[in-house]
Amino acid sequence: MENTTKTCRNCGASNFYSKEVSLVGHASTILPIGMFTRREVHLRVCGTCGLMEWFVAPATLEKLKQKFAKVP
Numbered sequence: 207m208e209n210t211t212k213t214c215r216n217c218g219a220s221n222f223y224s225k226e227v228s229l230v231g232h233a234s235t236i237l238p239i240g241m242f243t244r245r246e247v248h249l250r251v252c253g254t255c256g257l258m259e260w261f262v263a264p265a266t267l268e269k270l271k272q273k274f275a276k277v278p
């Protein structure tokens with residue numbers, strides 16, 4: 207992810223742990239983009255303070271753009 211910050215916005219550390227995950231079950235309602243649409247997200251957790259950030263994966267992001275309103 208090139209467009210993410212290299213240091214934690216909470217504590218300034220730069221040791222992150224990340225994982226690509228699929229939101230399923232109740233978690234899928236976080237992104238209302240259609241009942242059967244896969245929701246891939248990239249999780250990044252700061253190894254120092256534990257701050258967790260979610261990044262919608264590119265393929266999921268394209269689907270999201272069709273369902274969400276663009277902020278003017």
Ligand SMILES: [Zn+2]
Nearest residue numbers: 214217252255
């Ligand atoms: Zn941190």
